[in-house]
Amino acid sequence: MDTTHKDRRNAISTILYCRTSTVEQTLDHQLTQAQQAGFKIDEVIADPGSSGVSTKLRDRPQGKRLFDKLRSGDVLVVRWVDRLGRNYEDVTTVIREFMEMGVTIRTVINGMTFDGSTGDPIQKAVRDAVIAFMAATAQSQVEITKAAQKAGIDAAKNDDTKYRGRKPSYDRRTYDAIVDLVGKQMGDSAIARTTGVSRQAVIRIRNNPDLALKALQRWTG
Structure with a gap:
């Protein structure tokens, strides 16, 4: 019997999920960061940054593919938990859903690991508290960045010689x-x-x- 296809299908995969937008968040940069942190990546799935800021993971172009592809035992690597949702509720919901699927989530920044393997209630409480803290921090950073950008735009609008909006991608x-x-x-x-x-x-x-x-x-x- 040829078991090659079956073995490949059942093999545990390590998938890096990225959002790409700024110079610091290119696909190559995030992959390099993950590899330097010791991760051996089998596959990279990436969405443009514009699709991640205001859209749930399941509704992003490649986010749905990520849900379809991950299996129990797989490892999902992300730069940080903010890659997984728009806000606190999104991030915590997605992480718990992946853990229920048997997927382990690992972050490049801070080297955090989240999985559903523990049955100890104290360990669960500590894990969930860490998830909640990181998700709340991620949302706070997004809101601070948005506020700073808005303040900068409002200030520039008062000076017609400076404010030009986003540079068009066409000539x-x-x-x-x-x-x-x-x-x-x-x-x-x-x-x-x-x-x-x-x-x-x-x-x-x-x-x-x-x-x-x-x-x-x-x-x-």
Whole structure:
């Protein structure tokens, strides 16, 4: 009997889940951090950062795949617990759900390990308290960052020479090409592939070309 496929299916996997957004949070950087911390990663699953800040893990493009792929005995590695949810409730719920599945969660930062193997009520209480503390800290950091960003934007808005908003991912030539292709009834995904910009940028230009052009002009003069 050929048991190769069965053995591969039942083998324990170590999966790194990443959110990628800033220079410090690229896929390569997070993978390198995990490897330097001693993790031997079998597979990396990653979502763009914009999909993780306001979306539950199950609803993220690759988050659902993560739930489908993990099996009892697998190890889920994350940079920190904030990768797993939008807020305190999300993070604690996801961690408990994974533990109930028999998955062990390990963090690169602080080297924390969470699993459901213990049956001792005191150890459970300590574990759950640590999870709650880390989830609360993660939410607090997100709220502090948002508040700081808003304060910076509000201050910059008072100085018209400084505030320009987020720099567009397209230049004038690309903008004109997108507008032309929109006029030819080409689909958003096809336009994105043709022009090399994100589908979200194409949609913004399609929905409000004048606003998109003004955003570009603030950066190009």
